[in-house]
Amino acid sequence: MKPITKLMESFIFFVALSILFLRSFTLSLDSITDKNALISFKNSITSDPYAILSTNWSQNNTSVCNWIGVSFGLKHHRVTSLNLSSYDLAGTISPHLGNLSLLRYLDINSNNFSGFLPFELSKLRHLKVMNVGANSFTGEIPTWLGSLPRLEKLYLYKNTFLGKIPEEIGNLSQLEVLSIPDSSLTGNIPSSVFNISSLKFMDLSNNSLSGNIPSDMCDSLPNIEVLSLWTNQLSGEIPPDIWKCTYLQDLELSVNHFNGKIPSEIGSSSILRKLYLGFNNFRGMIPEEIGNLSQLETLSITASSLTGNIPSSVFNISSLKFIDLSNNSLSGNIPPNIWKCTHLEILALSDNNLSGNIPFEMGNMSMLKELYLDGNNFQEIAI
Numbered sequence: 001m002k003p004i005t006k007l008m009e010s011f012i013f014f015v016a017l018s019i020l021f022l023r024s025f026t027l028s029l030d031s032i033t034d035k036n037a038l039i040s041f042k043n044s045i046t047s048d049p050y051a052i053l054s055t056n057w058s059q060n061n062t063s064v065c066n067w068i069g070v071s072f073g074l075k076h077h078r079v080t081s082l083n084l085s086s087y088d089l090a091g092t093i094s095p096h097l098g099n100l101s102l103l104r105y106l107d108i109n110s111n112n113f114s115g116f117l118p119f120e121l122s123k124l125r126h127l128k129v130m131n132v133g134a135n136s137f138t139g140e141i142p143t144w145l146g147s148l149p150r151l152e153k154l155y156l157y158k159n160t161f162l163g164k165i166p167e168e169i170g171n172l173s174q175l176e177v178l179s180i181p182d183s184s185l186t187g188n189i190p191s192s193v194f195n196i197s198s199l200k201f202m203d204l205s206n207n208s209l210s211g212n213i214p215s216d217m218c219d220s221l222p223n224i225e226v227l228s229l230w231t232n233q234l235s236g237e238i239p240p241d242i243w244k245c246t247y248l249q250d251l252e253l254s255v256n257h258f259n260g261k262i263p264s265e266i267g268s269s270s271i272l273r274k275l276y277l278g279f280n281n282f283r284g285m286i287p288e289e290i291g292n293l294s295q296l297e298t299l300s301i302t303a304s305s306l307t308g309n310i311p312s313s314v315f316n317i318s319s320l321k322f323i324d325l326s327n328n329s330l331s332g333n334i335p336p337n338i339w340k341c342t343h344l345e346i347l348a349l350s351d352n353n354l355s356g357n358i359p360f361e362m363g364n365m366s367m368l369k370e371l372y373l374d375g376n377n378f379q380e381i382a383i
Contacts, residue, residue: 040096047090095120131155146171212236218244243268278302351375
């Protein structure tokens, strides 16, 4: 039996050695694939003003780990991060970049890349962060972005994309950040985007987007913290259920075509810090309930057809630093409790129908740096 036992031990040793060799060979092959992908990326660069890639990314330098902007994973010895932001690189994106199959972080923002985002990038199934903002990419936003199952942060801002936001973006079930401002987008915001329950930050500002905000938005976006949609062509009313977005800190809806009344329910957004609603087509008054926003720092509702008095409750918000209610049709007096805004730095109430005396108490507002009251019917400073 002993020869058989020795034979079995030799066989097991041979199998284990073979597996180890094959694994080592596969890792080596994958590392070569990663290196070739990066060299193809480098070869697609037409301008490298700081000689970052031309001097550092050398084929003679066998260790890709030492290349600027490249990070390796310790477990598989594969490229996991590529960060080449703000190097003024120009050129197109090589499709071979899609062969970096374990890439988790891709950041090439603030360069001069142009052309299309290649379909081959859809193979980056482990990608968590993609930042291609502040370049000159063209064409439509690719639908294949919706097939990156682990994507958490997507930055496409300041490019020259054409057309609409693809419905497929709504497939990104782990997405937390969606940033596509300043990108010439048109059409409605897809309803699927408002169904990404993991989303915390959405910035689609300064485009030409139209349509409404869904009335049940906060049921589907329970974790949203920042909603920035200013300077678009959005219309309809602000959803009364906006208070259900209990984590909302920054709401920016200025320069659109929103109408109706500012919902009083907005006063229940307990941790709201910034509220921008200016340059819309509202009717009616500033709701008294805004005075319940105890953490509010910025209140801007300029040029929005508001009428009635300024609620005294607004000036009970001691955290306020900036108030702009100019260019409306507000009337009545400046509430005397304005002095309670102890941190107020800028107050703009110009071009309204305000009257009466300018409160003497304003003289006690030591943090106030800028005061705009022109274009009203004030009589004198109260003594």
